[in-house]
Amino acid sequence: MVTFGRLKAWQQARHAARATAAPLPPLAMFVDPLADSLSALFRVLLGGAAGWLLHAQVTGVYAAVTVGASAPALLAQVGRAATPAEALRAPGGADSAVLPADSAGQAGPLTGEGA
Template sequence: MLTWIEAVGAGAGGGLIAEAVVAYGRLHGWQQARYEARATNDPLPPLGRYMDPLADSLAALVRVALGGAAGWLLHTEVTGIYAAVTVGASAPALLAQIGRATTPMQALRPPGAEVQGALAEPVTPEETLPVRRETAS
């Protein structure tokens, strides 16, 4: 088990890694647009069309903070550095899911997954079987 300081650091590092991947995607898009412009002798697109330093820096800072917060919140559940980095990288989605949950069971299941068993909502047969409609020819 990690200490809370280790989990916060690894979670923040995961958030930073995820933001670096996003920044790379934007830079790659700019690079491809430049190659296309060179091939057609069009003017080269400016980097500012693909990145906004102020907004991107603020988003990166918030993502790192969310990664650290997720690492802190889950430090008793996380058993290794790689798990803490993963928690930090997925922090925005993970924290949004936990925030939307109204019960502990909803917080633990993946988005879109249905609960099975006694806690599941009753389903009518019409909802489970596909309806096949035949047309007269």
């Protein structure tokens, strides 16, 4: 899907260049054959591994294709997931939470005595 989007962008850039008589952009500006091929290979391997691991639970061709196609996206999402400790340190986490203010406008203690 990503490669198709890049090829579509290359096609549109070529059409725009032809309309203005500008030099045509090379395909290498939009697609990196080595990196894209390796990426596709690893996606196939991850999909195959997911299908092999879940072969007892998956019945039917459509289910097998769904499991295989979703494996790279699922692993990417798991890789971006934050641990609870990271979530607390991140901006907007518990460390930067706004504490309730007391009547003098000062932040009160967490026990709620100043609210």
